[in-house]
Amino acid sequence: MPAATATIDVxxxxxxxxxxxxxxxxxxxxxxHRASDxxxxxFCRILEGADTAPIRDGxxxxxxxxxxxxxxxxxxxxxxxxxxxxxxxxxxxxxEPGPDRIAEAVSELxxxxxxxxxxxxxxxxxxxxSRIEGWNHADIAEELGVSKSMVKQYVAKGYARCYAVTxxxxxxxxxxx
Amino acid sequence: MRSLMEHRAIEPRQDNSEPTPxxxxxxxxxxxxxxxxxxxxxxxxxxxAWRSEHSAHELAIERLGGLGERLRGGSEVERETLRRLFLxxxxxxxxxxxxxxxxxxxxxxxxxxxxxxxxxxDERTAVGEMRSVTLADGSRxxxxxxxxxxxxxxxxxxVRLLRGELLAEVAHQGPTPFVVQTRDGTAEALGTAFTVRKxxxxxxxxxxxxxxxxxxxxxxGTNCLTLAPGERARLKGDEAIRLDPVSPSDAAAxxxxxxxxxxxxxxxVLAELNRxxxxxxRFDAAALSTQRVSGMFPLRDTDQAxxxxxxxxPIAIDRSDPASPIVRLRVK
Numbered sequence: 001m002p003a004a005t006a007t008i009d010v011x012x013x014x015x016x017x018x019x020x021x022x023x024x025x026x027x028x029x030x031x032x033h034r035a036s037d038x039x040x041x042x043f044c045r046i047l048e049g050a051d052t053a054p055i056r057d058g059x060x061x062x063x064x065x066x067x068x069x070x071x072x073x074x075x076x077x078x079x080x081x082x083x084x085x086x087x088x089x090x091x092x093x094x095x096e097p098g099p100d101r102i103a104e105a106v107s108e109l110x111x112x113x114x115x116x117x118x119x120x121x122x123x124x125x126x127x128x129x130s131r132i133e134g135w136n137h138a139d140i141a142e143e144l145g146v147s148k149s150m151v152k153q154y155v156a157k158g159y160a161r162c163y164a165v166t167x168x169x170x171x172x173x174x175x176x177x
Numbered sequence: 178m179r180s181l182m183e184h185r186a187i188e189p190r191q192d193n194s195e196p197t198p199x200x201x202x203x204x205x206x207x208x209x210x211x212x213x214x215x216x217x218x219x220x221x222x223x224x225x226a227w228r229s230e231h232s233a234h235e236l237a238i239e240r241l242g243g244l245g246e247r248l249r250g251g252s253e254v255e256r257e258t259l260r261r262l263f264l265x266x267x268x269x270x271x272x273x274x275x276x277x278x279x280x281x282x283x284x285x286x287x288x289x290x291x292x293x294x295x296x297x298x299d300e301r302t303a304v305g306e307m308r309s310v311t312l313a314d315g316s317r318x319x320x321x322x323x324x325x326x327x328x329x330x331x332x333x334x335x336v337r338l339l340r341g342e343l344l345a346e347v348a349h350q351g352p353t354p355f356v357v358q359t360r361d362g363t364a365e366a367l368g369t370a371f372t373v374r375k376x377x378x379x380x381x382x383x384x385x386x387x388x389x390x391x392x393x394x395x396x397x398g399t400n401c402l403t404l405a406p407g408e409r410a411r412l413k414g415d416e417a418i419r420l421d422p423v424s425p426s427d428a429a430a431x432x433x434x435x436x437x438x439x440x441x442x443x444x445x446v447l448a449e450l451n452r453x454x455x456x457x458x459r460f461d462a463a464a465l466s467t468q469r470v471s472g473m474f475p476l477r478d479t480d481q482a483x484x485x486x487x488x489x490x491p492i493a494i495d496r497s498d499p500a501s502p503i504v505r506l507r508v509k
Binding site for chain 1: 195196198199200201204205206208209210212213214215237240241245247248253254255256257258259260261262263264311315316317346348349369424426427430433434435437439440471472473485488
C-alpha cells in the first residue's frame, strides 16, 4: 500500500475510524452530543477538501482535524461569552436574546474574528478603530504612535483580509490564450 | 440586526469580472485613501475613473464597501463585542506595561519585588500560570507555566528568556529585528510567531508562522538555521540541530490552554503535565515506556487531563495524596 495517496477515501475512513473518532471527541469534549456534531464536522472538512494532507495514519489525521475543530469551538465559546456580556452591558435589564439571535450574531462575528486574527496587532486595531469607532486617521495615528500613511496601509490591509475570508482568497487569472 | 448577517449573494460571473489579488489590493487602498482626510476632488475623480474602467474593479469596490458597512452599520451589540474581544484588553495591558517602563529601573524592581530581585526578571509566571505581555511596539509575548523573562530590552524588540517557554507574536517588521535570547542562543523573527523553550540543557525554537533564524550562542553568528512553519531547532553550545517538524497550529496550542499529543510516550506526556502542576504526578517512566498516547489535554486542569488519560490508557491512579497522584500501569 502506498504511504500517501492523492485522493482520500472518505467512506473507508469513516467505516474504519468513525466510531473511534466519536469516542475520542466524547472524551475531549465530555459531551456525547457535541462529539457527534464534531465527528460530522470533521468528515465535512475532509469532503470540502480543506485538508488535503497525505494520510499516513488515518487516526492521527482525523485527530488533527478534530483537534482544530475543538480549538475552533473554544474560540466560538469565547466570542459567544463576549457577545452575551456586551448584550447585557448595553441592554441593561432586557430579556435574554433568543437562541437564533445568538447563533446568527456569533457565526457572523466568528467570520470577522477569523479575518481580524490574521492581521498584525496594530493593523487590527487601526481597522477596528476606523470601522467600529469611526475614528479619523489622524486620531488613529496618534493612538497607535504611527504615521497617517501607515494607518492608511493598515486599514487597506484590514479590508483585504475581510475580503479574503468572505469571498475566498482572490486568484490570479490564467493568461488568456 | 439583519444587515450584518446578509451576505451579498455571489452570482456566477464571467471569469474576467472576478477580481484578482492586485485588483482587491488596489480597491482596498482606494477605500482606505478616500476615508482618510487627505482625499481631494481629484482623488475622487481618479477613483471613479478606476472603478468604471473594468467590471472586476466595480465588483471589488462593491464587495469591500459592503464589508466595511457590515461593521459600521451593524448593531451596537456586535460592535461592543468586537471592542471587548480586541480593543479593551490590549489597551489595559499597554497601560500596565507603560507603568513598568516608566518606573522600571533595576533599583525600583529590586526594592519592591523581592522575587524579581532574586531572578532579575521583569516577568515571571508561577507553576500553572500563563501571562500575556504586550510590548511597546505592539508585539505580544505569552509566558508559559513556570517561566521568567526580561522583556522589552533594546528599544522594545529584544526578550531574554531565563527559563521556561514563551510564544512571541511579532507585530510587524521594523528597522530593529525582534530577537528572543537564551543562554543557548537566539531566535530572530523574520516574520510573525514562534515559541522558544528553555530547558535545563538546551533551548528549543519552534516556528508557528512565517520564518525564524535560530543561532546557537557560541558560534559567533555561524551555524544558524532558518526555520519554516512547524520546523524546530535545538540550540546548545555552538550547535543548532534540526528536529522533526510538528504541526504549526500545535506548536502554540499551550497558549490557548491545550496540550496536543500525537503518538508520544505516556511518560513524556505526564512530564509535560507536571510543568503545569505544583504537586507533581509521580510515575515510573521506564514502566510506562511502552504506552503511546494521542489526544488533546487541558493544561488549566491537569487533574482532568489525567482522568482523560486514564480512560484511554491501562493505568490506575492512586489519589491517596490528591495533590500528587501516583500513576501505575494496571495489571491485567
